[in-house]
Amino acid sequence: MSEFQNIGLIGRTESDSAVISLRRLIAFLEGEGFSIVLESETAEAVLGHEARVSSRERLGQLCDLVIVVGGDGSLLSAARALAKFSVPLLGINRGRLGFLTDITPDQIEQKVGEVLAGKYMAESRFLLDMSVTRNGKAVGAGSALNDIVLHPGEFIRMIEFELYIDGQFVYTQRSDGLILSTPTGSTAYALSGGGPIMHPKLDAVVLVPLNPHTLTSRPIVVEGSSEFKLIIGKQNITKPYVTCDGHEQLTTEPGDVVRVHKKPHRLTLIHPIGHNFYETCRSKLGWLN
Known part of the structure; x- marks a missing residue:
């Protein structure tokens, strides 16, 4: 049975x-x-x-x-x-x-x-949880299997934000935004933004800047259990959006704090026997055989 x-x-x-x-x-x-x-x-x-x-x-x-x-x-x-x-x-x-x-x-x-x-292969994938607080009060939350993205929203205008990883200050960035991607999402929006392809078994998150004003700002790969904090710059003219898998969307205000961390629940993906990540990359991304 x-x-x-x-x-x-x-x-x-x-x-x-x-x-x-x-x-x-x-x-x-x-x-x-x-x-x-x-x-x-x-x-x-x-x-x-x-x-x-x-x-x-x-x-x-x-x-x-x-x-x-x-x-x-x-x-x-x-x-x-x-x-x-x-x-x-x-x-x-x-x-x-x-x-x-x-x-x-x-x-x-x-x-x-x-x-x-x-007759199948089971694969475990992790998701990301995101929350936004304003003056210390929660104003929204979401989760993503692919990515959490901070972006300008309706207007093409650079936004400014501070990035902290595990409580340590990383940088203040002016750019079109930031992609925080799981290995699952590394072949999606993060890839088009210049991020690396990550094998699904990796316990890591990649941060990919979107058109950064500083050309030396490059994707960073960090431990999957890291805690991320983005503080929306108070000088922003536009109100940046935060989206989860390009679907759930929240509008932020200057001074808002966006927190992202690994979801406690993991997803089990079922594949037929013979599933091969590299073969999938070859066929879907047009790599040469």
């Missing part, structure tokens, strides 16, 4: 191709006798099913495995909601790059079947 009996499904509902793959996945799972729980928004996009329906967070309590049908963004969103429940995630790619969602639509029956039969 499979260790995964109750299977949660989350789909990219605005994508017709993802809905087609969801229907195919549901038919396969029902045929194999598994119990299916559909996330509520996903259920609205897939009519005619007889599966249980649940809120996204409730899936973490009801399911042994959650399968995400969509792109990396869909999996990032699921990870933020479900990491605290320790339920593993498996991704079927209906997006573009697919660094995290590594099963192709034509492999659904074969690869999902193998995973459910116990």
Whole structure:
């Protein structure tokens, strides 16, 4: 008997191709006798099913495995909601790059079947927690599997901030912002900003300046358990934004303090047997074979 009996499904509902793959996945799972729980928004996009329906967070309590049908963004969103429940995630790619969602639509029956039969690789990834305080009072918080980004928001204007790591002053920087990225996010926005690619097993965070005014300001890789503090400069004309995985967003005020640290809960990603990080880089980033 499979260790995964109750299977949660989350789909990219605005994508017709993802809905087609969801229907195919549901038919396969029902045929194999598994119990299916559909996330509520996903259920609205897939009519005619007889599966249980649940809120996204409730899936973490009801399911042994959650399968995400969509792109990396869909999996990032699921990870933020479900990491605290320790339920593993498996991704079927209906997006573009697919660094995290590594099963192709034509492999659904074969690869999902193998995973459910116990033939899989499990990988642990950490997330980042972020909080913003103003005059000592909390004004917002968020979490990210890829990155926390400080940026100017609506206006293209340099911002000034101070950076502290583990209580030690690093620098005052004027730039378009700063990316604080996990190894998972090192192949995303941080890569386009000139940051290094980090292997997912690394316990590290990379800080990538966005168009810094000082040309000697370069990416820094530090220990993953570090505590980061950003103090928004009081001379800023614009009000910088802080975003989590490009999704959750907060507007800061001059003098606000942004704190970032590793989330206590880790995410388990499930991959089919044979998953290879370097092969993924070759195929997704166009490296030569």
